[in-house]
């Protein structure tokens with residue numbers, strides 16, 4: 285089975301099915317996975333400049349899971365995917381991110397100017413309800429949230445600073461309604 289067949293076979297209904305041969309962005313040329321020795325982790329950095337609104341890469345589901353892993357992307361309430369191109373799995377978290385995953389379009393879009401050599405970063409709670417392992421953020425931004433656990437653990441006024449995936453907005457609404465119902469019943 286070819287990789288394209290595997291991707292299409294495993295791609296969930298929520299992600300649009302861009303044929304792999306129509307790929308217009310070559311992330312292998314535009315970005316590079318590096319080993320960040322300070323953090324002991326691999327990260328994705330830009331090899332060229334990107335402008336706000338520019339397409340960094342389309343993305344596809346290589347496989348899907350009912351539970352998150354350390355490098356999966358949550359695409360709806362119950363589905364987590366293994367990303368293709370696999371370089372996208374190395375996008376780091378930042379509380380002041382420079383890209384966003386557009387789940388409906390299947391695209392990673394730049395939201396700030398990115399210079400060659402900069403880390404590519406996204407705000408994990410934009411798509412992740414609960415991360416597998418909570419971690420201390422070292423992004424250094426003025427608005428750093430310090431501990432990242434997922435959108436479930438953040439107030440909506442903090443989340444509203446960011447572009448959120450639709451499933452995160454739905455889950456947040458349900459969480460709010462549930463907590464009000466519990467308060468009424470007490």
Ligand SMILES: [Zn+2]
Nearest residue numbers: 379421423428
């Ligand atoms: Zn931070």
